[in-house]
Amino acid sequence: MTVDRERVAALTRELLVAIGEDPDRAGLRQTPQRVADAYAEFFAGVGEDPAAPLAHTISVSRGPAPDTLPSGAVLLRGVRFRSMCEHHLLPFAGHAHIAYLPGEQVVGLGALPRVVDVLAARPQVQERLGEQIADTIAGSLDARGVVVVLDAVHQCVTMRGGRQSDSSTVTVAARGELAEPAARGEIVSLIALGGGLAHEELP
Numbered sequence: 001m002t003v004d005r006e007r008v009a010a011l012t013r014e015l016l017v018a019i020g021e022d023p024d025r026a027g028l029r030q031t032p033q034r035v036a037d038a039y040a041e042f043f044a045g046v047g048e049d050p051a052a053p054l055a056h057t058i059s060v061s062r063g064p065a066p067d068t069l070p071s072g073a074v075l076l077r078g079v080r081f082r083s084m085c086e087h088h089l090l091p092f093a094g095h096a097h098i099a100y101l102p103g104e105q106v107v108g109l110g111a112l113p114r115v116v117d118v119l120a121a122r123p124q125v126q127e128r129l130g131e132q133i134a135d136t137i138a139g140s141l142d143a144r145g146v147v148v149v150l151d152a153v154h155q156c157v158t159m160r161g162g163r164q165s166d167s168s169t170v171t172v173a174a175r176g177e178l179a180e181p182a183a184r185g186e187i188v189s190l191i192a193l194g195g196g197l198a199h200e201e202l203p
Contacts, residue, residue, distance in 0.1 A: 003043055005036035012036065042084050042091075045121030050132065053114035054140035057105040073145070073178065074106070075099040075190055079113045085156050086123035094152030094168065096133065097191045101177055103142030112137070126150055127171050134173040145178030147187045 009032035016023040016031065023032065075097070082093035096116045119132050134148045151170045158165045174184045 003036075003040040003046075005033075005040055008036040008039050009033050041121075043122055045118040046123075048118045048121075050115050050118040050136045051140045053111040053118070054107050054137070056111075057107050057141065060102065060104055060106055073099045073101050073147075073187060074109075075187065076109055076112050077191055079116050081116050081120045081150075081152075083120040083122075083124045083126075083129060083152075085154060086125060088156045088160070089123070090155040090159070092126060092152045092154040092156075092169075094150065096130075097149040097151075098133065098137070099147045099178065099187045099190075100137055100141065101144040101146075103144055105142050107141060126152055126154070126169055130171045130173040134175050138175040143176065145176035145183065146174065147178045147184055148173045149188060149191055 012032040012035040013023045016028055021028060023029070076099070077095075077097045079096040079098065080093075081096050082091055084090070085092050096113075098112050098116075115136050116133055119129055119136070130148045130150045134146045137143060137148075138146045149170065149172050151168055153168050157163075157167055157169075172184070172188065178184055178187060
């Protein structure tokens, strides 16, 4: 689905009028189009298939390195992401940390951030985003287990209401063998060991 930039621009102009502003004053004349262009980027994942980046898999036993089957989890830390909270249409941003226990099929590590990008580029809540990333990986690979940890700062928390500027939100989604508490705890410890769970500033 393509964002209707013309309609977003028209609605932004109406919003400026609704808050008592003059959309024709010099500083605001280009704002509706700027917002439309930004929304086209923020919501580019609406209607996109998040599993598409995982379509090309590599056989471990018949691939280029058959002697490198991992005995434990593969962990990718510090995947930067930004999304838009669907409750206030304010951004949240931080890092995703993704681990999976490979089966016969593995995927290039560069595919995992693309899954995050597609799912984050739509109206979201952090809890659901982590679950969707985990479900996409678990459903597309023959992974024996998946863990997704998201650590993000929300502008709906830092800039409104209580304005808790130092707070971040951490969520965990786990599937398969890595949903077992000890295994999940080991992954979370590895993430924290590398400084992966820390306060993130919005870009």
